[in-house]
Amino acid sequence: MAETWTFDDATEPLTADAVVGELRARIAGERYESWLTSSSGRLLAVVTNAERAMVMLLDHEGDPGEHATDPAAEGSSGGFVLSNGQDDEYPDQDTVPLPLALQIVRHIVAHGTPPADAAWTTDR
Structure with missing residues (x-):
């Protein structure tokens, strides 16, 4: 059986395109942190400032996980507002x-892994 994904505040599994559409709607509504849970217990987080995004994939709650990177990027960006109101800043390399974040999310939801050409760092 294929792995399915739902948002943390929903019960119905979504297709990869529906996940991306929902992420766009959330961002348009100034909801910058979203978590998805897979049927196998994995977690996918997207935290954005509407220009850049931190995309994290965790095997389970408490797992340090792994995340998409941009090795050539320089500087850092702020405005990553978490659901608890915390305003974070991340190095652009992270x-x-x-x-690109939406493409990565679409691929993970559709295929279970990040795209082969996506730069990726393991934090474990």
Whole structure:
């Protein structure tokens, strides 16, 4: 059986395209942190400032996980507002442009892994 994904505040599994559409709607509504849970217990987090995004994939709650990176990026970006109101800043190397983040999320939801050409760092 294929792995399915749901948002943390929903019960219905979504297709990869529906996940991306929902992420866009959340960002348009100034909801910058989203978590998805897979049917196998994995977690996928997207935290964005509407320009760049931190995309994290965890095997289970408490796992340090892994995340998408942009090795050529320089500087850092702020405005990553978490659901608890905390406003974070991340090095740009640890985030990716939002369009790329959405492509990465789409691929993970559809195939279970990040795209082969995505830069990726394991934090375990």
